Amino acid sequence: MPDHIRPPGQRVTIYDVALEADVSPSTVSRAFSRPSRVNSETAERIRQVAERLGYRTNPLARALTTSRTQMIALVIADITNPVYAEIVRGAQDAATDGEYTTVLIDAQESDRLERAAVERTMSTVDGIVLASSRMSDSAIRMVAKQRPVVVLNRALADVPCVVTDDPRGVRRAAEHLGELGHDHITYVAGPQASWPNGIRWRSLLEAGMELEIKVRQIGPFSPTMAGGERAAQELSARPATAVLAFNDQMAIGIIRGLSRMGVNVPGDVSVVGFDNILAADIVTPGLTTVAAPLYAEGSAATRHLLTMIDGSPGHTGRPMVLPVRLVVRDSTAARNPDPGRARPAWVRQRPVPGPAAHRP
Amino acid sequence: MPDHIRPPGQRVTIYDVALEADVSPSTVSRAFSRPSRVNSETAERIRQVAERLGYRTNPLARALTTSRTQMIALVIADITNPVYAEIVRGAQDAATDGEYTTVLIDAQESDRLERAAVERTMSTVDGIVLASSRMSDSAIRMVAKQRPVVVLNRALADVPCVVTDDPRGVRRAAEHLGELGHDHITYVAGPQASWPNGIRWRSLLEAGMELEIKVRQIGPFSPTMAGGERAAQELSARPATAVLAFNDQMAIGIIRGLSRMGVNVPGDVSVVGFDNILAADIVTPGLTTVAAPLYAEGSAATRHLLTMIDGSPGHTGRPMVLPVRLVVRDSTAARNPDPGRARPAWVRQRPVPGPAAHRP
């Protein structure tokens, strides 16, 4: 009965609908793309025929003339990093609201892969959100010249940006540590290609000046738990009582590394992270961290992108900055007043067997 | 100097190249898509002109005639769930190997959203990997009729599938718990729309029969930490000494919930999860869990999809099944031999203040 069962692979086109509805193809086209341009009864009839035949407009064909694919690309540095999950959610929801589809690209922390992927995708999307791009400024500008681009977690002249208020976050963390009696903070650096890494360190320098806290930096390390564990090793060579890590994953790695070496967190060392990922709450001790409004970041960036696509110039003046807050948990505590107790376990470097290894 | 700086928005087409190289557009087209079909010197000249002009072939236009976009869609149930990160990596790497771009779609655990997104994307991709789809069997078959589809983590007649050996994983978990003296296992169920949820429960039923372990089920709960904490509440009403959770996130939630109520894991209750996400290793106690070869899943599924796209029928016979292994950590222990001690803390239900709350 349903005569809309066509040989598979034979897509229904506007021509089929036109024939069936006894109008010209252009009318069918207009019935969908500019309904106001056609008589409402005709439009309705066409819509019914289309429905019956199972017609779907072919986005590729449409894109060919309109050069609008209704897709945007979201490029993230590392899908393995849970920070991006919420950002993606925010972006995706905003895109869906605007009738756009999101193409997610995982750069795997690689400049090269990121460029290649962007290159490949650029011509298929109407705009791009670069979240924590690892590309060079000039590469980004190049891309921005060809398509609307919004950059997330990075400030860059002439390109619309949205960033979080990292300086304030760092400042709050430093104040918090200062109040606990720490007079020295070690920054454990993440990837040098990461823009926030630079700003966090500089902010700490600045905060240190004002608060009269000494600061130093070690690294860079990979922004992962493994990287944090490696940092812990290095920390043991140059002791510290307060550590600010580039991100939560590293902070967690640091906590684990230190614990394994017999160093007590927060008893001997206070650790602060960045991002407030879910795991920050489940690690023991709970991780004190600077929380960013992840979802809002993704959502704000893509909303801005959509307005640009719709022709707005995209205010490239100041970056849009989103507020952060310090989430205090149990990885920070008053500085151990007994220097004799603060170091021994650590100087001895007695490696304690870690938690049960993976046994198959 | 470089005359290839054209007014932005004016893309270079084969016609421009043809004009400049003094050949016909078709020759330019062939120079790229079938180099063997054109004289190698001519081809080289064309390539140089194209390079000079900055020509890039427009994938949309190409797709219009070839109906090949060189894109595949990867649909995942919930990007917030870390399990998918590795799957995505595997899929993406495999796709990149085959010169395909991956479009990631997050279904947000919603049947409706998933269908809508698939519907929207279907016509723009050459094939689809459905990882842990929440759609109905019939909806999936519908999609499979229009595009090559590989289903991940779900078995479905007439559609190529790749699954993990959950029955064996559950069996191993049950054996492990049995050896520790547990004679009763409670399964904490996840989403009913999740296929693995069903199979895990049935496998546990079966394993219980053979191993003479009693089993029961509670739930369903949302497959998140929050869901696990809710499950912990319910568990307190109907005590258990051994729990198998639908996934790691729930298991972690259960551990936290129980701890908060003063129940000791693994002293009073043993908890086993599923998936071996990173957090399983950082929670205290470390979570015993059934590990799946996430990366391999994504990679195998996509590779299979690519062969289907290249015309192979896609063996729809038996699903491809990937091996799992039990990772034993510290959340499982011998059953508490003292029933008097096994329940009191729990019957009393003294809610213990949880870890420090988020203080801004």
Added chain:
DNA sequence: GCCGCGGCGGCAACGGGTTGCCATGTATTG
């Protein structure tokens, strides 16, 4: 010298919509 064949390039017809412009018919206005 004639024929056949292979290499190479061009023509033109797509693929599936979109849109500027024109033709027709009807409603509005003076």
Added chain:
DNA sequence: CAATACATGGCAACCCGTTGCCGCCGCGGC
């Protein structure tokens, strides 16, 4: 009632490659 405006629909060109088919040319074989 003529003149003008507007609503509606059709024609045809266009977007940018791809590809079937044909023609031209040079070469080797008989």
